[in-house]
Amino acid sequence: MHPAYSVILFTTASGAGYGLLALLGLAGASHGVASSMGFALTAILIASALITIGLLSSMLHLGRPERAWRAFSQWRSSWLSREGVASVITYAPALAFAAAWSGLIGAPQLIAPLGLITAVMCVVTVYCTAKIYSSLPTIRAWAQPLTGPVYLAFSLATGAALMTAIAAVFNRFQSFQVIVTVASIILLGILKFFYWRAIDRGEKTHTIEAATGLGRIGSVRQWELPHTAINFIQKEMGYAVARKHAAALRSLVFLLLALALLAVLASLAAPLVSLIAAVLTLIAAVVERWLFFAEAQHVSTLYYGEQRA
Amino acid sequence: MTSLPPPSAKKLGLVIDLDTCVGCQACATSCKEWNTQGYSAPLSDENPYDADPTGAWLNRVHGYEVKEPGLEQSRIVHFPRSCLHCEEPACVTVCPTGASYKRAEDGIVLVNPETCIGCKLCSWACPYGAREYDDSHGVMKKCTLCVDRIYNEHFEPKDRIPACVKACPTGARHFGDLGDPGSAVSLLVKEREGYDLLPEMGFKPVNKYLPPRARRDATTMKPVELPKGDGGAFDRLFAWADQVLSRKMTAMRGDDTDYSGKLEG
Secondary structure (H helix, E strand, O other), X not given: OOOOHHHHHHHHHHHHHHHHHHHHHHHHHHHOOOOOHHHXXXXXXXXHHHXXXXXXXXXXXXXXXXXXXXXXXXXXXXXXXXXXXXXXXXXXXXXXXXXXXXXXXXXXXXXXHHHHHHHHHHHHHHHHHHHHHHOOOOEOOOOOOOHHHHHHHHHHHHHHHHXXXXXXXXXXXXXXXXXXXXXXXXXXXXXXXXXXXXXXXXXXXXXXXXXXXXXXXXXXXEEEOOOOOOOHXXXXXXXXXXXXXXXXXXXXXXXXXXXXHHHHHHOOOOHHHHHHHHXXXXXXXXXXXXXXXXXXXXXXXXXXXOOEO | OOOOOOOOOOOEEEEEEOOXXXXXXXXXXXXXXXXXOOOOXXXXXXXXXXXXXXXXXXXXXXXXXXXXXXXXXXXXXXXXXXXXXXXXXXHHHOOOOOOEEEOOOOOXXXXXXXXXXXXXXXXXXXXXXXXXXXXXXXEEEOOOOOXXXXXXXXXXXXXXXXXXXXXXXXXXXXXXXXXXXOOHHHHHHHHHOOEOOXXXXXXXXOOEEEOOOOOOOOOOOOOOOOOOOXXXXXXXXXXXXXXXXXXXXXXXXXXXXXXXXXXXX
């Protein structure tokens, strides 16, 4: 699948934003009013900026961005529509939580319920994002049981790394934040390892013979393309550049995560090193997301000469 | 509304005969010609006269080589590919705006060009590569089964068929109601053992394909022996002429390079 930069930015930026927002919600739910309004507002602002940049970037991917509002209508059948609805709904509890948690409005009794609702909505939204991909049986690498958990884990890990870094900048660094970040990066590494193992071991069950139905008379091979120039299907579904470098890029993701892990641990001695950890985790997310698209093979490529999909 | 309507009794679709299709592209070009001026028009091209042209087409004719077991020569099958108007189309249910829909009355799958946001998710959901993005309008395009022809009362009844069916010079494309077991297309599918593409994916395509028939005789399988000369006077005359002319041509060219192969392709 063609790795559109707008979609990569959308899923990684909004994923990190929702992860950070969810963790702030949980922090508020357990600790009450934030110890500093500056810290609370900055952290919430960074989370909402990441979410909003992501959502705007996903709109850039549209052919008709001015009609994007229509995407809120088909939540009964479409995961993309559900994702849109969930992402917009999340703004309401998130803004209310930001106001209560930072102390802008004095309502300490509302912090815990608003924080929890915000965290739940963040999980729902990221889950909807993952379901857009995992509900497509036409793309074997996406229709995997681990697609959803990996999206959630990336959201958690990038969010936790960001939270630790922001806390360090505001002198609110706590070893508990390091524990959350380390645990989420390790969980992410394990899930991604098993995800990649699953797509490598999974059988390609669709064949050019079934796609053309010509298997009933013999074995099939592409003889002639229907057109002399490349078409939409080949551009959108036939991206094969990355498959050559997949192994190296996968190692790079693990390397970046390992370095992020070391940086987080180092931040116990020098808290500001957690900034490096956040950057490394975000880069790992971008590389992984690029691979997620570039490695995925679409069934329709069978009509363009692939033997199995 | 992208939830699917209850299954319709009427299932309009195409039956494509892979035995008689000669790959002439008449269906593809007439489709492009009709649909660039009809419903959801135009069907645009980008850089049509440049080195790197591209554009949206609703019908593509592929060529496949099939190696039949036990036969030395393979055979070429021309394979037109367009929307199959599935009974359970995932392209419809994934659509976030309701622009993509399946008609309850006849099962035709359409895109409303006024509400499509061009997110391309429907093209990801379709295993048949039937939907193409129109760059200049930012919306998805797909086969409409010529919905603006088949019900068009300005046309003679014989012309109320899709443009591709009308254009096919070998009668390889048939249009009709596949929901009616007694219709001409349903009987054809039954007689010729018409089949679904990628049936295991479960989208239940309405369009059917008729397999190529078994070969009737051996003329296309065995290399034909060219007739040999009998060594008579005429044969010797021709052999002499061939020799003389071959020498002369080589001398004219000035070198011994054989250029005949360069003419190919």
